Amino acid sequence: MEKRVSADFQAIYGSKPQIKAFGPGRINLIGEHVDYNGGIVLPAAVDLGITFAISTAGDNFEFYSCDLQERVVISPEEIKPRKQNSWVNYFLGVIEEMTKRGHDVRPVKLAFGGNIPIGSGMSSSAALECGFGVAINEINDLGFDRKELAHIGQMAEHNFAGVKCGIMDQFASLFGKESSFIELDCLNLEHKYHPFISGEYQLLLIDTHVKHSLADSAYNERRDECEEGLRVLNRVYQKEHPELRHFSKEEIIDAKDALQDSTYNRILYVAEEIKRVGEASEMLDHGDIVGIGQLLYESHYGLKKKYEVSCSELDFLVDFAQSRKEIFGARMMGGGFGGCTINILNKENDGSWKEELNTLYFSAFNKEISVYEFEISNGATTTT
Numbered sequence: 432m433e434k435r436v437s438a439d440f441q442a443i444y445g446s447k448p449q450i451k452a453f454g455p456g457r458i459n460l461i462g463e464h465v466d467y468n469g470g471i472v473l474p475a476a477v478d479l480g481i482t483f484a485i486s487t488a489g490d491n492f493e494f495y496s497c498d499l500q501e502r503v504v505i506s507p508e509e510i511k512p513r514k515q516n517s518w519v520n521y522f523l524g525v526i527e528e529m530t531k532r533g534h535d536v537r538p539v540k541l542a543f544g545g546n547i548p549i550g551s552g553m554s555s556s557a558a559l560e561c562g563f564g565v566a567i568n569e570i571n572d573l574g575f576d577r578k579e580l581a582h583i584g585q586m587a588e589h590n591f592a593g594v595k596c597g598i599m600d601q602f603a604s605l606f607g608k609e610s611s612f613i614e615l616d617c618l619n620l621e622h623k624y625h626p627f628i629s630g631e632y633q634l635l636l637i638d639t640h641v642k643h644s645l646a647d648s649a650y651n652e653r654r655d656e657c658e659e660g661l662r663v664l665n666r667v668y669q670k671e672h673p674e675l676r677h678f679s680k681e682e683i684i685d686a687k688d689a690l691q692d693s694t695y696n697r698i699l700y701v702a703e704e705i706k707r708v709g710e711a712s713e714m715l716d717h718g719d720i721v722g723i724g725q726l727l728y729e730s731h732y733g734l735k736k737k738y739e740v741s742c743s744e745l746d747f748l749v750d751f752a753q754s755r756k757e758i759f760g761a762r763m764m765g766g767g768f769g770g771c772t773i774n775i776l777n778k779e780n781d782g783s784w785k786e787e788l789n790t791l792y793f794s795a796f797n798k799e800i801s802v803y804e805f806e807i808s809n810g811a812t813t814t815t
Contacts, residue, residue: 432482432546439497440484440542448484448542450570452813454562455480456553457603458634458773458805459764460612460723461730462708464738466597468657469618469674470705473712474599475627476607478808481545481558485566488540492526494519497544507538512591521559524587525567532583534573541566548803550642552765556592557600560584565605565811577605577810578620595654607810614712618674625715627807632720632759633778637788638801639744641769650766653697653738660698663689675701693739700737704730724760724775728753731762731772740767744796748772751791755784771803 433451440448455476462472495502496518503519510527513520529536543562547555564580567573575583584601588594598617606613611624627634660683661675667686672678680702687695707726714722731749735741745763749772752761757780764773785802792800 432544436482436497436542436544437484439495439544440486443495443502443542444486444493444540446486449486450484450566450813450815452483452485452562452566452569452811453480454483454558454560454565454811455604455607455808456547456555456558457600457607458553458636458807459599459603460634460773461711461726461762462599462704463730463734463762463764463767464653464740465676465701465704465708466599466615466617467595467654468597468661468701469676470701471676471708472599472615472617473612473625473708473715474603474615475612475807476603476810477553477805479545479547479553479803479805480604481543481547481555481562483541483543483562483566485539485541485570487570488538490538492522492538493540494522495540495542497542507536512593518559520591521556521587522563524591525560525564525583527591528583528586529567529573529575532575532579534571534575536567536573537571539567539570548638548801550640550770551636551638551803552763552770553636554600554604554765556588556594557584557604560587561601561604561811565813569813578602581605581620595651603810605810607808609809610807612712612715612807614708618676625712627715628718629778630718631778633776634805634807635774635776636764636771636803636805637748637761637774638771638803639742639748639769640798640801641742641744649740649768653740656694656697657701660690660694663694664698676705678702680706696737696739700733703733703737720775721759724758727760727762727773727775734763734767738767742768744769744792745772747792747795748788748800751788757784 459474492505568575581601615622749761752758757777760775
């Protein structure tokens with residue numbers, strides 16, 4: 432990928448890039464939809480991501496997508512959101528957020544391309560924001576640290592892509608560590624690493640090929656429901672807690688009569704999921720991968736029944752996983768309504784389940800699955 436992007440850069444701009452960068456995608460072992468509630472999550476960066484070639488430019492910003500073969504030229508005076516779902520919004524959002532923080536972001540020209548499967552839930556958006564962020568930070572000598580870059584990426588997504596995401600995706604893309612999951616406290620960004628000693632186990636994703644757009648889906652609606660639940664709980668308990676994470680499962684249950692049924696289910700799921708993250712972290716330290724697998728099944732049930740962000744295709748894949756002895760755990764991963772399931776398997780399995788699952792899935796939905804293998808990797812990097 433790096434060679435192709437560098438070659439495209441030279442073909443488009445007539446020179447070699449000054450620096451290259453890589454923004455990794457991410458997976459999340461467990462802890463879905465809790466980052467924007469001040470919760471605890473357990474993500475990791477992966478070796479699939481977005482590669483950048485970048486140099487300083489003249490008067491305008493110039494962007495070239497190697498995958499789409501599209502070139503966009505924008506003057507510094509035109510930094511504003513484009514139409515929804517335009518890939519250039521992620522770059523423009525980062526530039527705007529850096530400018531808001533008092534820095535002069537001089538124009539650059541870049542080419543980029545990636546190998547993150549689109550719609551897989553591996554957060555190609557964070558890979559774009561963070562890979563571009565570290566590159567433009569270095570080439571402009573802006574001096575942002577990685578926590579600042581994570582916030583910059585998050586706000587770019589809020590204000591230019593229209594998705595009110597939490598901080599998890601950007602943090603994982605920047606702070607990833609090889610063979611480790613990050614236990615991230617989204618309330619204060621304190622974090623620690625837990626080893627994933629794969630040994631006889633492997634992680635992989637199974638793609639439903641149901642595409643979702645978080646900005647157009649119920650993602651923002653779920654966040655609004657959680658904010659409403661927080662307002663009700665603060666009123667019931669005469670508190671001023673800033674995040675839903677401050678309320679326990681027992682307090683939520685006791686306040687059920689004051690909450691709409693859907694809101695109650697959403698925030699109860701959040702409390703239960705945060706607890707599962709803590710349990711999974713301890714299991715990682717003790718190498719209890721089978722125990723983590725059971726937590727994944729519990730997480731999916733909550734996402735399906737209480738948070739209601741699953742779909743029939745995702746449920747089909749998880750039900751299949753539960754029927755196979757070589758698969759120890761599975762759940763939907765990401766925003767929901769499509770994308771992938773994350774699965775824990777016996778590394779020595781013969782792979783026969785793939786053909787069987789594909790046949791059953793095609794019969795049910797008239798489409799095939801894709802299986803993605805990956806390694807847990809370090810966070811965003813730059814090279815000369």
